Amino acid sequence: MRKTCLDMVYELAKADDRIVFIGSDLGAGTLSEMQKNMPERFFMEGVSEANIIGMAAGLAMDGFIPYVNTISTFITRRCYEQIAIDLCLHNLPVKLIANGGGLVYAPLGPTHLAIEDIAIMRSLPNMNIVSPSDAEEMKRFMNQSKEIKGPVYIRLAKGGDEIVSDPKNGFKFGESILIKDVGEVLIVSSGITTKEAIYASEELSKEGIKAGVLHMHTIKPFDYKSIIKYSQKVKLIVSVEEHIKNNGLGSAIGDVLNDNCYHKMPKLIKLGIPDQFPDKYGTQEDLLKYYSLDSKSIYESVLGFIKSKGLKAA
Amino acid sequence: MHKSKNIKLDNRSIYLRHLAIKGLAGGKRGHLGSAFSLIEILRVLYDKILDIDSNDPDNINRDRCILSKGHGCLALYSLLADKKFFPESELDKFCHFDGILGGHPEASKIPGVEASTGALGHGLSIGVGLAISAKIQRRNSRVFVIMGDGEINEGSIWEAALSAGKHKLDNLTAIIDYNKLQSYDKTSIVQDLEPLSDKWKSFGFEVEEVNGHDVTELENLFSNLPLKKSSPSAIILHTVKGKGIKEAEGNPKWHHKSKITESEINKLYSELELNL
Numbered sequence: 001m002r003k004t005c006l007d008m009v010y011e012l013a014k015a016d017d018r019i020v021f022i023g024s025d026l027g028a029g030t031l032s033e034m035q036k037n038m039p040e041r042f043f044m045e046g047v048s049e050a051n052i053i054g055m056a057a058g059l060a061m062d063g064f065i066p067y068v069n070t071i072s073t074f075i076t077r078r079c080y081e082q083i084a085i086d087l088c089l090h091n092l093p094v095k096l097i098a099n100g101g102g103l104v105y106a107p108l109g110p111t112h113l114a115i116e117d118i119a120i121m122r123s124l125p126n127m128n129i130v131s132p133s134d135a136e137e138m139k140r141f142m143n144q145s146k147e148i149k150g151p152v153y154i155r156l157a158k159g160g161d162e163i164v165s166d167p168k169n170g171f172k173f174g175e176s177i178l179i180k181d182v183g184e185v186l187i188v189s190s191g192i193t194t195k196e197a198i199y200a201s202e203e204l205s206k207e208g209i210k211a212g213v214l215h216m217h218t219i220k221p222f223d224y225k226s227i228i229k230y231s232q233k234v235k236l237i238v239s240v241e242e243h244i245k246n247n248g249l250g251s252a253i254g255d256v257l258n259d260n261c262y263h264k265m266p267k268l269i270k271l272g273i274p275d276q277f278p279d280k281y282g283t284q285e286d287l288l289k290y291y292s293l294d295s296k297s298i299y300e301s302v303l304g305f306i307k308s309k310g311l312k313a314a
Numbered sequence: 315m316h317k318s319k320n321i322k323l324d325n326r327s328i329y330l331r332h333l334a335i336k337g338l339a340g341g342k343r344g345h346l347g348s349a350f351s352l353i354e355i356l357r358v359l360y361d362k363i364l365d366i367d368s369n370d371p372d373n374i375n376r377d378r379c380i381l382s383k384g385h386g387c388l389a390l391y392s393l394l395a396d397k398k399f400f401p402e403s404e405l406d407k408f409c410h411f412d413g414i415l416g417g418h419p420e421a422s423k424i425p426g427v428e429a430s431t432g433a434l435g436h437g438l439s440i441g442v443g444l445a446i447s448a449k450i451q452r453r454n455s456r457v458f459v460i461m462g463d464g465e466i467n468e469g470s471i472w473e474a475a476l477s478a479g480k481h482k483l484d485n486l487t488a489i490i491d492y493n494k495l496q497s498y499d500k501t502s503i504v505q506d507l508e509p510l511s512d513k514w515k516s517f518g519f520e521v522e523e524v525n526g527h528d529v530t531e532l533e534n535l536f537s538n539l540p541l542k543k544s545s546p547s548a549i550i551l552h553t554v555k556g557k558g559i560k561e562a563e564g565n566p567k568w569h570h571k572s573k574i575t576e577s578e579i580n581k582l583y584s585e586l587e588l589n590l
Contacts, residue, residue, distance in 0.1 A: 020450075040450050046480075051439045051473035058443020061429070062374075062451070081433055082470070086440060089430050090421060 002159050004135040005097055008142035009067045010034040013041060016146060020059055024052055024070035026099070049074050053082035053094070060092035065146050071105075072098035072114030072155065076121060087151040088126040094151050101131065101155030102191060102242030103278070103287040110277040114155075119247035121153045122220050129219040130173070131155040131191035134163045137217060140171035148173060157192040158284065164195045165215075176216045176223040178230075183210020184311060185302055186234045186266075188227070190216045190249055193240040196288070199295035204302055211238075211302055216249060224256040231261050236305050238269045240298055242288070245272035269301055321527040323558055323589050327353055331558050331586055333392035333405060338571075339579045341409035344417070346582075347568040348462065349388035351493040351526065351553035356381075358532040359458060360393045368399045371425045377455055378444050380429050382437020383462035383491065384418040385570070390427070391415050399426035435468025437461060438488060442477050445486040445546075456539070460489045464496030467505045472517070479518020484540035487547040488519065491526060493555035497569050514548035526551030559585055 010031055013019040020041040021031060035042040045052050049070060056066040068075070075096050076083075087094050098117065105112035121127050128148055132138045134157075145152060169177045179194070180201045189197040194215045201211045212234070214226060231237060237257075239250035250270030257265055273291050280290055288294045292301070305311075323331070330353050338344040360366070364377045381390045388408070395402045400414065407413030414423040418432025429440050441459035448455040461471065478486050492510065494501050501507055511521045520541035524531040532551075541547040555569070556562025559582060 043446075045477060046473070048473035048477065050435075050470040051442070051477050054436055054439020054470070054474065055443040055446070055477060057429075058440040058445075059447050060443075061440070062444055062447035064447060064450075082436065082439070085430065085433055086436055 001132065001135045001138050001157050001161055002099060004138050005142060005154065005156060006031055006069065008139060012142065012146055013038060016065070017041070018063060018065045019146065020064050020066045022052055022056055022066055022068045024049055024074070026070055030069070049079040050082050053079045054086050056094045057086035057090060057092050060094050061090065065093050065095070067095045067097060069097040070099065071112065072101045072117050073112055076114065076117040080120065083151070084124055088124045091126045091150045093146070093149055095145055096151065096153045097156065098153060099156050101157065103284045104158045106284050106287045107281050109281060113278055115244050115273050115278065117153070117155065118219055118243050118249070122247060122252070126150045127220060128152040129155065130217055131219060132217050133165050133191060133194040133215060134161050136163050136167065137165040137171060141173070141217070144171065144173050155191060161192055162195055164198055171217070174218045174221050174223060176214050176218070176226045178212060178226070179215050180211070180213040182212030182230050182233050184234055185209060185211035185236045185238065186214055186230050187211055187238045187240060187298060187302070188214045188216055188249065188253055189240040190219055191242055193242050193293060196293060196295040196298055197240055200298035200302065203295065203299045207303065209302065209306055219249060219252065222252050222256070224260070227253055227256045228260050231257055231266050232264055234266050235309070235311065236267045236269065236302065238271060238298060238301055240293060241272045242293060243272055244275055245270045246275060248272060267305065269305065271298065271301060321525060323527070324529070327357065327529070328558070328586050328589055330357055330392045330396065332583070333395055333402070334388040335579065335582050335586070337388045337391050337405040337408040337415065338574060338582070340406040341417070342574045343409060343570070343572040344388050345385040345570045346388065346559070347495070347556035347562050347565065348383065348386040350557045350559065350562065351491050351555045352386045352389040352460070353392070353557070354527045354529055354532060355460065355489060355491060355551055356389050356393045358529055358536060360397055362533050363536045364458070366426070368397050368426065371399060375453055375455060377458065378428050378441070379458045379460070380431065380437040380441055381419060381460050382431055383434065383460060383465050384431030386462065386491070387415070387417070387419045390419060394424070394426045397426070400424065434462070434465040435470040438471050438474035438478070441486055442474050442481070442483065445478070445483040446481060448485055449483070455485065457486045458489060459486070460491060462496070463490060463492045463494060463501050463507060464504070466490060466507065475514065475517040475519065478546040482544040483546045484542070484544050487539055487549060488514070489549045489551060491553055492550050493553040495555045495564060495566055495569070497566065499566060510550055514550070518545060519548035520545045521548045521550065523550040523552065526553035527557055558589060
C-alpha cells in the first residue's frame with residue numbers, strides 16, 4: 001500500500017504540474033525517478049516535521065498541491081499545531097501520507113505506534129481522513145485525492161497487505177462500501193481491519209449468522225447516513241479499529257447512534273485498543289490478536305452476543 | 315551588540331501610531347508594546363518596498379509579507395487601514411464580535427493579510443514555502459517574514475532557517491523585531507539570543523543590523539535585497555518595545571493591556587502629540 005501510494009504521487013505529478021512531493025528524510029530511494037525527472041517538485045527535507053507542514057502550507061497558498069510523506073506518529077503528535085493552524089485553519093489542500101497507521105510498527109514500540117492518530121486528526125475542523133483497506137483501493141483513492149479541497153490525512157497500512165477490495169465497488173470519497181449484506185449484525189471497519197471483518201463474517205455465516213461488513217474507508221467526513229440506515233436493520237453493530245477505543249471509528253458510530261437513533265438503537269460493541277500505551281512488541285498480527293482485533297476475536301464477540309441474547313441465526 | 319540611538323518620530327510615524335491607538339480604543343485591549351516597536355518596519359515596507367496593491371490584493375505576482383508575530387497586529391492593521399485594504403472604521407471594531415480585526419490577524423477575514431498567525435513560530439516555514447513556490451513559477455515575488463525576538467525561541471523557526479539556507483532562498487527576508495523584551499522579562503534573562511547575528515549567519519543567512527525606527531536606514535537596507543545572491547537575508551532590527559509612549563517603552567506590563575479606559579486612551583493620544 002505504501003509503495004502504491006507513493007508511486008501514485010509521481011503518476012499524478014506527471015499529469016498535473018501543481019503537485020509537489022515533500023519527504024521528511026524517510027526511505028532511501030523513495031520516488032527517486034520523480035527526484036530525477038522533476039527535481040523542482042521533489043523535496044527531501046530534514047527531520048523537521050513542523051517546518052515541512054508550514055512549507056507545504058506556503059506552497060499550497062500559492063496554488064500547489066503538496067503530498068507530504070512521513071511516519072504517522074511524527075506527523076500527528078509533533079506538529080499538531082502546524083496541522084491545526086497552517087493547514088486546517090487555512091483549509092489548504094495538503095495531503096499527509098502517514099506511514100505506519102495503527103500497529104504496523106509493532107517491533108519499534110510505542111514511540112512509533114499510531115494508536116490515537118485518528119482521534120486527534122478527527123477533532124480538527126476542515127481535516128479529512130481516509131484509511132483504505134489495501135493497495136488497489138489506495139490507487140482508487142489517490143486518483144481522486146487531488147480534487148479534495150482541504151487537508152487530508154491518509155493512513156497507510158504496511159506494504160504487501162492482502163487485496164480484499166473489489167474494483168466493482170468503486171471508491172467514492174466520503175461514502176462507505178457495504179462489502180457484505182447486513183443480517184442481524186453489522187461489522188464496521190476501516191483500513192486493514194476490513195480484511196479481519198470479512199473473514200469473521202465468512203466464519204459467522206457458517207454458523208448461520210449473517211453479519212454485514214461496512215468498510216468505512218473515509219473516517220472524516222463520516223458517512224453517518226449509512227450508519228443510520230443499517231442501524232435500523234440490525235441488533236448489533238461491532239466497530240473494529242486498529243486504534244484506541246476513544247474518539248475513533250467506534251466513537252463516531254456511537255455519536256451517530258446517540259444523535260439519530262434514540263428510538264431504535266442497536267447494541268454497539270467497540271473493538272479497539274484500550275486506553276494505554278502498548279506494552280508488547282512482536283508483529284502487527286501479534287498485537288491485533290493481543291487487542292482482540294483479529295478475525296477470530298471479532299467472530300467470538302459476535303457469537304457471544306448472539307448466544308447471550310438467545311437470538312436465532314438467520 | 316548594535317547600539318540603538320534614540321530616534322525622534324516624524325509625523326507619519328505619529329499618525330500610524332494614532333491609527334493603532336484607535337484600534338486599541340476600539341477593543342479596549344491590545345499588544346501595544348509589541349505593535350509600537352514594529353511601526354517603522356511596516357511603514358517602510360508598505361510605503362516603499364512591497365509590491366502590493368490594495369485594489370488587487372490577490373495578484374499572484376505580489377510580494378508577500380507575513381507578520382509571524384501576529385500579536386503585533388495593531389501595527390499591521392494601522393498600515394493596512396492607511397493603504398485602504400479595509401475602511402479605517404474597522405479599527406473601532408477591533409476584537410468586536412462582528413469585527414474582522416481580531417487580536418491576531420486572520421487571512422480569511424482581512425484583505426492584505428497573507429497568513430493567519432498568532433501561535434508563534436509558524437511564519438518562517440510558510441515563507442519558505444511561498445519563496446520556493448515563486449522560484450518554481452519563475453516569479454519575482456519576494457517574501458518578507460517578520461518575527462519577534464521572543465518568537466524565535468521556538469524550535470520551528472530554526473527548522474525553517476535550516477531549510478531556507480539549504481534552498482538558497484534569496485527571495486526570502488527574515489526580519490527580527492529585536493526589542494529585547496519578551497512577554498515576561500528581558501530576552502537576556504528569559505532566553506538570551508546572543509550572539510544573534512552569528513546564529514543566522516551560521517544557518518546560511520546574510521545578515522544586517524540597523525535601528526528599526528530609523529526610516530532612512532530601513533529604506534536603504536530594504537532597497538538592497540537580497541543582501542547576497544543565492545542566500546536568504548536576515549535583518550535584525552534594534553527597536554524599542556512601546557516606542558513613542560514613555561510609560562510603555564521597555565515596560566513588560568505594556569506587552570499586552572486589557573480593560574483600557576477612555577482616560578488612558580486620551581493620555582496615549584496626548585503623549586503622541588508631545589512627540590510632534
